[in-house]
Amino acid sequence: PPAIKKISEKHDKVFVTGCMQPDTTKPRANAAFVVLARNKELDGVIQSMKSIERHFNRWYNYPYVFLNDGDFNSTFKETVKNYTKAAVEFGKVGPDMWGFPDWVDPKVAKEGIAKQGDAAVMYGGLESYHSMCRFYSGFFYKHPLLAKYEWYWRLEPEIKYFCDITYDPFQKMIEANKTYGFTIAVKELRETVPNIFRYASAYKRKNNITSQGLWEMFVEPQPDKEPEVPEDASPLPEEVLRSDPGRNTLPEIDYEAMEGEKYNMCHFWSNFEIARLSFFRSKEYEDFFQMMDHSGGFWMERWGDAPIHSLAAGALLAPRDIHYFRDFGYRHTTIQHCPANAPARQLPREPYLEMTTPDLRKRIEEDAYWEEVDTPKENGVGCRCR
Ligand code: GDP
Ligand code: MN
Numbered sequence: 001p002p003a004i005k006k007i008s009e010k011h012d013k014v015f016v017t018g019c020m021q022p023d024t025t026k027p028r029a030n031a032a033f034v035v036l037a038r039n040k041e042l043d044g045v046i047q048s049m050k051s052i053e054r055h056f057n058r059w060y061n062y063p064y065v066f067l068n069d070g071d072f073n074s075t076f077k078e079t080v081k082n083y084t085k086a087a088v089e090f091g092k093v094g095p096d097m098w099g100f101p102d103w104v105d106p107k108v109a110k111e112g113i114a115k116q117g118d119a120a121v122m123y124g125g126l127e128s129y130h131s132m133c134r135f136y137s138g139f140f141y142k143h144p145l146l147a148k149y150e151w152y153w154r155l156e157p158e159i160k161y162f163c164d165i166t167y168d169p170f171q172k173m174i175e176a177n178k179t180y181g182f183t184i185a186v187k188e189l190r191e192t193v194p195n196i197f198r199y200a201s202a203y204k205r206k207n208n209i210t211s212q213g214l215w216e217m218f219v220e221p222q223p224d225k226e227p228e229v230p231e232d233a234s235p236l237p238e239e240v241l242r243s244d245p246g247r248n249t250l251p252e253i254d255y256e257a258m259e260g261e262k263y264n265m266c267h268f269w270s271n272f273e274i275a276r277l278s279f280f281r282s283k284e285y286e287d288f289f290q291m292m293d294h295s296g297g298f299w300m301e302r303w304g305d306a307p308i309h310s311l312a313a314g315a316l317l318a319p320r321d322i323h324y325f326r327d328f329g330y331r332h333t334t335i336q337h338c339p340a341n342a343p344a345r346q347l348p349r350e351p352y353l354e355m356t357t358p359d360l361r362k363r364i365e366e367d368a369y370w371e372e373v374d375t376p377k378e379n380g381v382g383c384r385c386r
Contacts, residue, residue, distance in 0.1 A: 019164060023167075032065045033065065064089070065145045091143060098131050122302075151276055156271045159272070181274040196263065196307055196311065217266060218314045220264035263307075266310070
């Protein structure tokens with residue numbers, strides 16, 4: 001449809017360049033941090049809270065919602081409250097949102113999970129991890145404690161923000177009419193999602209959903225197949241794809257070579273997410289989740305919520321709905337995104353290097369690359385990454 005052209009011509013841009021005095025006089029969005037965690041993760045949770053409070057929330061005071069399939073103990077609750085002046089709520093995730101649904105035969109599922117454990121699929125043998133992925137795929141936004149919110153920012157234990165965030169990303173997303181924001185996109189471990197794309201693709205076909213230009217981001221080019229070029233097809237905005245080469249390696253889209261759709265394993269890394277809850281609460285997303293869920297893939301494979309969210313976005317959203325928070329310094333475990341205002345000329349860490357092409361690796365090692373990304377920031381608030 002001609003709409004695609006219009007949409008993809010509209011680039012996704014950084015919301016704010018440079019640092020400013022955070023303007024806390026404007027009203028807050030109807031939003032909260034969402035943290036799923038266990039009592040034993042308290043230290044990691046504190047680390048994450050210290051980081052987000054220091055770099056953002058001490059000015060903006062967005063509330064936190066902590067969720068757990070078990071009960072948070074009083075140490076967890078009391079400690080967490082010491083690290084923010086914002087409101088904090090604690091909720092339990094009930095069996096309706098966690099574990100095997102009643103239409104799954106637990107014996108079969110457990111065998112499936114054990115098999116994945118034997119095959120050394122990452123987290124494949126951990127029943128709780130499967131539950132977690134399914135919860136984040138189809139339930140968190142239905143939790144009663146989130147009912148009053150329209151937006152969420154996902155926070156995990158042991159993450160780190162490097163740079164001050166001196167504007168309100170929720171308000172900026174609202175102004176720009178965005179739905180889903182990410183900082184890092186990576187490739188999924190193939191063995192965790194062998195059949196995910198067949199189902200996602202089938203969902204699209206069954207419901208007559210035409211791509212609005214984002215689906216192609218997840219499709220592997222098939223060079224030896226007959227080309228079928230969508231007439232108005234246009235890739236994601238250049239800027240999204242290439243503003244930070246090597247740090248956010250999204251595949252280039254080759255429409256000429258695309259056919260017989262195969263998943264390229266690309267996904268938005270969902271441990272950071274800022275998104276509009278109405279997307280997940282929509283009938284379309286619910287239909288998508290139901291179809292994916294009933295395939296059994298959350299148990300018989302180890303589908304992550306990241307590829308689930310990403311493929312749903314691919315099917316249902318357009319590039320203009322997505323925002324790349326390229327200005328957020330963020331790290332989770334070994335993968336990080338360091339934005340333009342990072343002072344250190346650090347090379348991307350190993351997992352990233354593995355995912356980049358030799359050409360890109362070479363380019364990253366050249367000074368010209370860093371001149372592009374080292375745009376100096378002014379104005380005191382401390383936008384430097386540290
Ligand atoms: P990774 O980031 O993929 O290595 O997985 P994590 O272990 O960090 O899990 C992702 C998120 O789900 C984190 O916020 C965890 O605290 C949370 N999580 C994982 N498993 C469980 C669980 O069994 N119970 C609860 N309450 N939270 C969990
Ligand atoms: Mn994690």
